[in-house]
Amino acid sequence: MKQDDQDVISGSGPGIAPPAVADMVGQRRLYWVFTGLLAALMAGSASRQVFDYAWAVESFTRLGYPAWLIYPLSAAKLLGVAAVVTGVSPFLKNLAYAGFFYHLSLALSSHVAVGDGPDMMVGAAAGLALLAGSFHLDRRCRSVSENS
Numbered sequence: 001m002k003q004d005d006q007d008v009i010s011g012s013g014p015g016i017a018p019p020a021v022a023d024m025v026g027q028r029r030l031y032w033v034f035t036g037l038l039a040a041l042m043a044g045s046a047s048r049q050v051f052d053y054a055w056a057v058e059s060f061t062r063l064g065y066p067a068w069l070i071y072p073l074s075a076a077k078l079l080g081v082a083a084v085v086t087g088v089s090p091f092l093k094n095l096a097y098a099g100f101f102y103h104l105s106l107a108l109s110s111h112v113a114v115g116d117g118p119d120m121m122v123g124a125a126a127g128l129a130l131l132a133g134s135f136h137l138d139r140r141c142r143s144v145s146e147n148s
Helices: 003-010 019-051 053-063 067-086 090-113 118-147
Strands: none
Touching: 019 053, 019 067, 019 118, 053 067, 053 090, 067 090, 090 118
């Protein structure tokens, strides 16, 4: 067997990434898909709460929350998105992940408590799934890069 054939089989030839690197690139891409969708969901909900205030007041009061919570929650969501997407500080990123988890868990449980149907719960449930994917892939990619 020629050396070029062995390089292709082992994944180490010129222009071919080794399997571990190729897997890492795929993990990173998947991380950004989950994180981008999570960021869009959180930023979109924060924007709607600010720009459609009447809707937000009705939604919050129906779920049993005070209206004054709308603006601080929206600001926290936007700051959390910035912390997760930029990754400037691991501490702030972890704090944002925790805040998103509490927010989405409480949102889902509030919808269940008031007897909303599945159509009203899908946003919080999807957010929790995106959060879990983003968090897991962030940890996986971070551990690989720290061990390299």
